[in-house]
Amino acid sequence: MTFVKFHKDLVVYQKAFSAAMEIYTVSKKFPQEEKYSLTDQIRRSSRSVNANITEAWRKRRYEKSFISKLNDADGEAAETQNWLDFAFACAYIDENTYLDLYKKYDEILGMIVSMTVNAKKWTFSEPKNLNP
Template identity: 85%
Template sequence: MSFVKFHKDLIVYQKAFSAAMEIYVISKKFPLEERYSLTDQIRRSSRSVNANITEAWRKRRYEISFISKLNDADGEAAETQNWLDFAFACEYIDEKTYLDLYNTYDEILGMIVSMTINSSKWTFTQTKDPNSK
């Protein structure tokens, strides 16, 4: 793991941002009747992955908070896969686009899970008070 100073340096953030932007572009082609349902939902969940990773990064002083925000990012990434399922089933996206994005979110999910499992490597350690028992 190379030194990460900002949340934007995280590969998982970069992958999620790129995927969310791709979803934004392809969702512009969804039918107008989907504007307040599928289009809004898939854009919101895909963007929320990044928002939660950003929040996790800022909360890494507290391992439990860090893990909690990563769990939120995990849930949003899985939700995005759900909306991709619907977009494909409704024939709003082709199979290649569907598989590429779905697999990208599998990678993102794997990275988030890895960060969660190895949270102590990402969070600040609190030094124990030498006077406490």
């Protein structure tokens, strides 16, 4: 594992950002009647993955807070997959796009789960009371 100074250095952040930008581009082609429903939902959830990873990074001083924000990122990534299911079922995206994006979110989910399970490696130690 290389040294990570900023949240943008995290591979999971970079992959989630790239996937969210792909979804933004693909969703531009969704029908106008989906503007305030599917288009809005899939963009919001895909962007929220990054927002929650960013918040988790800033809260790594406290393991439980770090894990909580990663759990939120996990939920948003899974929600994005749900909206991909709908986009594909409605024929707004083709099968290759669907499978490619779904696989990317599977990878992102795996990375988030790994960070959660190994939270102690990512968080700071609790301060020790030197005056017993």
